[in-house]
Amino acid sequence: xxxxKAGATMADVAREAGVALGTVSRVVNxxxxxxxxxxxxxxxxxxxxxxxNSTGRTLRTGHTNTIALIVPNTITPYFxxxxxxxxxxxxxxxxxxxxxxxxxDRDREIEMIQMAKQNQVDGIIALTYNPNLxxxxxxxxxxxxxxxxxxxxxIASDNFGGGHLAANKLKELGCSRVAFLQVSSTITNEPSKxxxxxxxxxxxxxxxxxxxxxxxxxxxxxxxxxxxxxMENGKLIxxxxxxxxxxxxxxxIQSLKKMHVSVPxxxxxxxxxxxRMFGNMEPVVSTIVQPVADIAExxxxxxxxxxxxxxxxxxCLPVTYLYGGTTKA
Amino acid sequence: xxxxKAGATMADVAREAGVALGTVSRVVNxxxxxxxxxxxxxxxxxxxxxxxNSTGRTLRTGHTNTIALIVPNTITPYFxxxxxxxxxxxxxxxxxxxxxxxxxDRDREIEMIQMAKQNQVDGIIALTYNPNLxxxxxxxxxxxxxxxxxxxxxIASDNFGGGHLAANKLKELGCSRVAFLQVSSTITNEPSKxxxxxxxxxxxxxxxxxxxxxxxxxxxxxxxxxxxxxMENGKLIxxxxxxxxxxxxxxxIQSLKKMHVSVPxxxxxxxxxxxRMFGNMEPVVSTIVQPVADIAExxxxxxxxxxxxxxxxxxCLPVTYLYGGTTKA
DNA sequence: ATCAATTCATGATACGTATCATGAAGATGC
DNA sequence: GCATCTTCATGATACGTATCATGAATTGAT
Numbered sequence: 057x058x059x060x061k062a063g064a065t066m067a068d069v070a071r072e073a074g075v076a077l078g079t080v081s082r083v084v085n086x087x088x089x090x091x092x093x094x095x096x097x098x099x100x101x102x103x104x105x106x107x108x109n110s111t112g113r114t115l116r117t118g119h120t121n122t123i124a125l126i127v128p129n130t131i132t133p134y135f136x137x138x139x140x141x142x143x144x145x146x147x148x149x150x151x152x153x154x155x156x157x158x159x160x161d162r163d164r165e166i167e168m169i170q171m172a173k174q175n176q177v178d179g180i181i182a183l184t185y186n187p188n189l190x191x192x193x194x195x196x197x198x199x200x201x202x203x204x205x206x207x208x209x210x211i212a213s214d215n216f217g218g219g220h221l222a223a224n225k226l227k228e229l230g231c232s233r234v235a236f237l238q239v240s241s242t243i244t245n246e247p248s249k250x251x252x253x254x255x256x257x258x259x260x261x262x263x264x265x266x267x268x269x270x271x272x273x274x275x276x277x278x279x280x281x282x283x284x285x286x287m288e289n290g291k292l293i294x295x296x297x298x299x300x301x302x303x304x305x306x307x308x309i310q311s312l313k314k315m316h317v318s319v320p321x322x323x324x325x326x327x328x329x330x331x332r333m334f335g336n337m338e339p340v341v342s343t344i345v346q347p348v349a350d351i352a353e354x355x356x357x358x359x360x361x362x363x364x365x366x367x368x369x370x371x372c373l374p375v376t377y378l379y380g381g382t383t384k385a
Numbered sequence: 386x387x388x389x390k391a392g393a394t395m396a397d398v399a400r401e402a403g404v405a406l407g408t409v410s411r412v413v414n415x416x417x418x419x420x421x422x423x424x425x426x427x428x429x430x431x432x433x434x435x436x437x438n439s440t441g442r443t444l445r446t447g448h449t450n451t452i453a454l455i456v457p458n459t460i461t462p463y464f465x466x467x468x469x470x471x472x473x474x475x476x477x478x479x480x481x482x483x484x485x486x487x488x489x490d491r492d493r494e495i496e497m498i499q500m501a502k503q504n505q506v507d508g509i510i511a512l513t514y515n516p517n518l519x520x521x522x523x524x525x526x527x528x529x530x531x532x533x534x535x536x537x538x539x540i541a542s543d544n545f546g547g548g549h550l551a552a553n554k555l556k557e558l559g560c561s562r563v564a565f566l567q568v569s570s571t572i573t574n575e576p577s578k579x580x581x582x583x584x585x586x587x588x589x590x591x592x593x594x595x596x597x598x599x600x601x602x603x604x605x606x607x608x609x610x611x612x613x614x615x616m617e618n619g620k621l622i623x624x625x626x627x628x629x630x631x632x633x634x635x636x637x638i639q640s641l642k643k644m645h646v647s648v649p650x651x652x653x654x655x656x657x658x659x660x661r662m663f664g665n666m667e668p669v670v671s672t673i674v675q676p677v678a679d680i681a682e683x684x685x686x687x688x689x690x691x692x693x694x695x696x697x698x699x700x701c702l703p704v705t706y707l708y709g710g711t712t713k714a
Numbered sequence: 715a716t717c718a719a720t721t722c723a724t725g726a727t728a729c730g731t732a733t734c735a736t737g738a739a740g741a742t743g744c
Numbered sequence: 745g746c747a748t749c750t751t752c753a754t755g756a757t758a759c760g761t762a763t764c765a766t767g768a769a770t771t772g773a774t
Contacts, residue, residue: 063502065730076754081732090752110504111449112730114440115759129469131664136465140458143486152504155484157472173392175439175481303663334632334660335460394760405724410762419722441760444729 064104073100084108114176122152123359124172126182128160132303133331134348135183138200141352142181149360151178162186179359187243198359200351202245206369211354212246218344218375219253222298222326225377227261229324229384231296234258235266235286237279237308238300242272247300250328254298266294280311292317295324302327305341309382325382339380347373393433402429413437443505451481452688453501455511457489461632462660463677464512467529470681471510478689480507491515508688516572527688529680531574535698540683541575547673547704548582551627551655554706556590558653558713560625563587564595564615566608566637567629571601576629579657583627595623609640621646624653631656634670638711654711668709676702 066084070077073096082089083097100106114120125142127135143153154177156168165186172180179196191197191208203210219236226234236254241247251267258265268282286293292312299305305327309319319325320342330345332338350373361367379385395413399406402425411418412426429435443449454471456464472482483506485497494515501509508525520526520537532539548565555563565583570576580596587594597611615622621641628634634656638648648654649671659674661667679702690696708714 067730077731078733078755079753082753085732088752093753107499107503109730111440111443112759113732115444115729115761116731116733118759120440129664130459130465130472131469133462133465133663136459136462136664139468139484140460140486143459143484147486152500153484155468155472155482157469157476170436171481174436303666306662307666331663333662334462334635335458335465337632337635396760406761407725407763408723411723414762417722422723438760441729442762444731444759445761445763447729 063109064106065109066106068104069097069100069106072104073097118176119178120152120176121150122154122175122177123356124154124156124168124175124177124180124182126156126158126165126168126172126180126184128183128185129157130155133335134329134346136335137331137348138183138352141349142356144349145353145356149356151356151360158184158186160185162189165189181355181359185241185243185245196359196361196364198355200355201247202243203370209358209367209369209371210246211351211358211371212373213346213351213375214372215246215249215375216253216256217372218328218346219250219255219298220257221253221375221377222250222328222344223254223257223261223263223265225326225383226296226298226324227263229296231263231324233264233294234296234298235268235282235294236298236300237268237282237304239270239274239276239279239304240272240300247328250298250300276307279308283308283311283315283317287315287317290316292323295322297323297325299325299327299341302329302331302339302341302343305343305382309341319382320384324384326377327380327382330378339378342380342383343378345376345378347375392438393435394438395435397433398426398429398435401433402426447505448507449481449505450479451483451504451506452685453483453485453497453504453506453509453511455485455487455494455497455501455509455513457512457514458486459484462664463631463658463675465664466660466677467512467681470678471685473678474682474685478685480685480689487513487515489514491518494518510684510688514570514572514574525688525690525693527684529684530576531572532699538687538696538698538700539575540680540687540700541702542675542680542704543701544575544578544704545582545585546701547657547675548579548584548627549586550582550704550706551579551657551673552583552586552590552592552594554655554712555625555627555653556592558625560592560653562593562623563625563627564597564611564623565627565629566597566611566633568599568603568605568608568633569601569629576657579627579629605636608637612637612640612644612646616644616646619645621652624651626652626654628654628656628670631658631660631668631670631672634672634711638670648711649713653713655706656709656711659707668707671709671712672707674705674707676704 066077066080069080075093079093080097083094123146130136130139146153158165165184181198183200191204197208199208199210201212236251270278299308305325312319317323325341327341327343330343333340354371358367395406395409398409404422404426408422409426412423452475459465459468475482487494494513510527512529520533526537528537528539530541565580599607628637634654641648646652654670656670656672659672662669683700687696
């Protein structure tokens with residue numbers, strides 16, 4: 057109704073209510089104020105449609121209730137999920153999200169950390185691939201999937217356990233000769249342990265296995281070559297595949313389709329991540345599901361922790377198996 | 386190297402350089418300053434590692450170089466794309482993005498607009514489904530896919546043209562009996578014109594067509610019923626489908642698979658949006674592609690326009706056809 | 715050489731808020 | 745009824761910045 061051009065300020069409210077500026081502040085912040093004064097102030101606030109100005113508050117208090125989230129992009133479904141759940145976890149705590157895309161560019165990552173600090177964010181959550189990133193030590197900083205040092209908390213899902221689970225599942229589903237396929241990033245990070253868990257379980261189970269890890273940048277055709285090399289008389293001699301990523305699993309499936317190998321009849325495939333088609337439909341592959349919501353929640357609660365210094369330095373969250381049509385169950 | 390606890394301030398720089406505060410400000414903002422002074426200040430800035438504090442700047446100038454983007458979520462691939470390109474367009478202009486998820490909740494949309502204003506964003510870009518949203522008139526506001534009034538610029542792709550294009554394409558590919566399938570949102574928005582364009586073109590072409598638009602909330606099984614009802618002797622009597630969304634097209638394809646109707650041999654299908662599997666792989670359906678990057682760029686340039694009042698109220702961007710395997714070409 | 719015009723550093727101010735020190739008023743104890 | 749303690753509104757201050765008015769110094773013109 058009222059035509060306040062720029063929003064009313066505390067001074068306006070104070071004048072309207074006939075009280076001091078400080079009193080208004082204490083009402084707004086829910087501190088102890090005499091009943092009659094509180095009523096007058098609240099009435100004035102209502103009448104003027106006052107909303108606090110977060111810039112002024114930030115300048116005074118030094119904190120913004122904003123957390124920066126740095127991810128490569130939002131097009132990759134896993135990152136999109138992460139962004140969504142992080143935002144939800146933040147919102148639950150009345151915090152805002154400053155979203156930054158690194159696009160796997162290490163210079164950009166550095167700029168963004170600087171920019172975030174310039175914007176006085178209260179903390180940073182980063183999923184980064186920069187091998188020698190300098191983590192600022194004057195602001196709460198949490199990483200995802202990447203362990204830097206004991207002073208930088210890292211949240212990840214149980215990648216080793218996931219690999220273990222995949223091997224056991226393939227064995228249980230009757231596989232007798234399996235392989236692990238992955239395109240590795242240039243750095244060693246938590247997801248690298250998917251292979252370790254898988255190999256370890258295969259050894260335990262006495263399950264014959266092979267491993268192909270492509271270095272980042274090597275052409276995908278090498279992976280197709282690998283598959284071709286395991287064909288005998290038009291049949292694949294592997295009957296189980298654990299692929300490091302749902303995305304890669306999907307590509308493998310497409311390649312196999314061209315080679316007239318049928319999934320899951322001839323070969324069963326388990327991916328990793330738990331990506332769903334269009335975000336909400338049935339999974340596209342049988343997979344080891346990362347608990348994205350938990351990861352996001354943990355990142356947020358960690359980065360906002362009052363006692364940030366005493367926070368554990370590596371938090372591992374449990375994964376689960378999800379049937380998605382590329383295995384027999 | 387230096388152990389500045391909290392970042393240096395302009396006053397610190399001024400003291401270090403032996404100049405006045407205002408001089409530092411003018412150097413930082415690239416205004417005219419005498420050469421000797423500029424050198425002294427720049428040296429002091431370098432020495433102290435000064436970075437400007439954006440909160441102080443905002444409090445003084447009133448603008449934040451931040452735009453709020455309100456979308457339902459980031460899990461839906463189309464929204465994820467949009468978020469990505471909007472951020473890129475903003476970054477190019479040295480702006481930040483405050484990302485808000487409405488989750489299709491109209492109350493949340495209202496809260497978020499209020500929150501955004503409280504955070505003094507310089508403008509808002511919103512993709513909303515709230516039928517009676519009150520658009521604030523004291524801040525640049527741009528909508529996507531939804532026309533409110535001539536005073537609120539709306540950016541959309543050429544939905545009518547897209548429908549037209551789809552019909553022509555199906556005709557060109559030999560279809561003789563087609564249908565339009567869609568789940569409509571509860572409100573009338575630009576995407577509703579996909580149907581209009583399609584129908585209009587079918588009439589022009591003399592192409593027999595049918596239309597099924599499910600109201601939001603009606604079960605998907607109605608769509609399957611529609612397909613079942615068009616089966617005769619185990620064959621679908623429709624040979625071309627235009628589906629309002631890639632997501633829905635995908636579901637239709639899954640249903641047809643169960644009915645042993647093969648795509649594109651028995652029926653050709655064109656979707657809408659241009660979604661790619663995992664964000665970067667081959668398209669999952671033949672489709673009408675929305676120019677998401679252009680849309681994002683236009684939204685940003687519009688909302689940041691210096692002469693916001695004189696901006697066109699409806700901007701329509703051209704769509705293209707993309708083959709994706711569910712048509713014959 | 716004198717005056718007007720220009721350049722440009724200075725110092726002060728305001729943006730909106732939270733909090734500290736102050737002091738007035740009321741409550742309690744003897 | 746006096747002193748002590750508590751309650752709580754007040755007014756002032758600082759956070760970091762951009763800009764306005766001021767005036768000093770330099771330039772150009774006559």
